[in-house]
Amino acid sequence: MSSTHRFRALSLTALVAASLLAGTAMAQAAEKITIMVGGFEKQIYLPAKLAEGLGYFKEEGIDVELLNEAAGVDAENQLLAGAVQGVVGFYDHCVDLQAKGKFVESVVQFSQAPGEVELVSAKNPEIKSFADLKGKSLGVTGLGSSTNFLTLYMASKAGLKAGEITTIPVGAGGTFIAAMQQGQIQAGMTTEPTISRMVKTGEASVLVDLRTLDQTRAALGGPYPAASLYMEKAWVDAHKEEVQKLANAFVKTLAFINSHSAAEIAEKMPKDFYVGDKEGYIKALDAGKGMFTPDGVMPEDGPKTVLAVLSEFSKNVKGKQIDLSKTYTTEFVKAAKTN
Template sequence: MALSRSFFHTASFAVLMAASTLGAGSAAHADDKITIMVGGYEKHIYLPAKLAEALGYFKDEGLDVELLNEPAGVDAENQLLAGAVQGVVGFYDHCIDLQAKGKLVESIVQFSQAPGEVELVSTKHPEIKSAADFKGMSLGVTGLGSSTNFLTQYLAFKSGLQPGEFTSVPVGAGATFIAAMQQDKIQAGMTTEPTISRMLKTKEASVLIDMRSVESTRAALGGTYPAASLYMETSWVDAHKETTQKLANAFVKTLKYINTHSADDIADKMPKDFYVGDKEGYVKALADGKAMFTADGIMPADGPQTVLNVLSSFSKNVKGKQIDLSKTFTSEFVKAAK
């Protein structure tokens, strides 16, 4: 009986240990299931999200990442704050705007050092020759409270216009943006590639203000303007450092791929519907704009202050607020990336 009792005790202990190990494995798996909302993953500016997925870099890190598409960054931000997603691929400026509202959100990996945006003007309105001519106009943005709206308001303010002298119209990007301009619902608008190239090719629009390169962005905004990033709530990052590090590993590897491969190589990894029937145009635009991406995911040293200066100039939410820029981004994870 003693032997029998010993056997059952040993067997029971083994079962408990197995269950404990299985539970720990399940918890780790659950922790590594990440949902990221992308503010329009077909846009060139947010290309690292789909590219990381296509290259298998998330899986290489043992992550199960689901990418959700949301055309307007402000809606992605709302999903993050509601706890529906763990991360957002969107503009860094939301991290500053949210801190002004009492929410701590930080850029974990900085994808770009320029917005990659352009203010397009309908060729039906040749009278618009500068942002000062926005007075009385309807201007297209992806969404109210979006980064395109922030930039539009700044450009208007910089040209001497007051709030109410122009109208921001949420029209999204791609086909909806194009239709709005064709129907004269907007006379100008802020958008990104591949929408820019599509409208230039049909000669339905021309470029008024170009922020696709670091140099042209400095001319328009007064400094380096870090834009596309992976941002997350600070409290979530602090509680999930291992998972955050794995995400940083995957994205830094992706940025290095962009930096060391041709636009053709990169385009071949993208879903074919992203080309919108014009792969040649897609590749050319990507080749022309590839330099906006950082090579290592590190925040440009002068970038946060430029973004704060821009937002503080027109935003009632940010103006006069004490913003701790050191809490709006971290380089901890990208510096430790494999």
């Protein structure tokens, strides 16, 4: 072969290799997935940051960016706007959105209980039950949020009529605490680690506890699938490979939670999540980690409990026919590779 032919052959080989590398880079870029989390620091959404901390996204070969949004209802809006591909938030958004003609589904179900608690300010010792909240202002993360619907549902079960309580959006964490300290709210629904922070200082006590499956059954009549990874069905159908990799990462994360102590899990979390009280963070996680599913599968009859709550208090859902089978899928978690 002449030197000219050899040069041309080498050039062609280099060109093919460059094309293959470019194609690979494009494929990798296509797998960049942005997920909005409805509050990084909330223990109910712990699997998101834990999966990242354990390196499970990288193991699956996907580039996942986690963004923080304090209220789940706002995270939902980001998904519908196309700003993110997925949301770590409450499953009930999937039901609520179907009533608006939008099909969103839970692809990994993180929890089978809300992980929420109704706290009562120590300034209101007369409040001993939900019925005593008549005429009071109650904090929720946002109007139209999961905490809002759950609060209204439990008030109704306690015999309170519409308008006898006022729900006020106060967010979570520091803003929730400030609202209670300043008397803006007399009670409110929130999650860990906010619960433990306020109980430890004596500023609040627990009125209704929804952190375990048994307590949730007693309060709501059944399991209440809450924290999940939900995505638009059209995106899921068009990106099954990426969704499967996400499911693999999250199912491994749930298995890690199920097989490790709260202290071991806490070590994998960002240290600022402890809010200066690592011991309290671990104690709260130890008490509440039973809320998480062991495998990401939707709990049986859970969607019916959610629909019962929303049918009473969501203007979108009330009176609508909802096909619950289209609000979640177990296709990916049941096919997940766990090792």
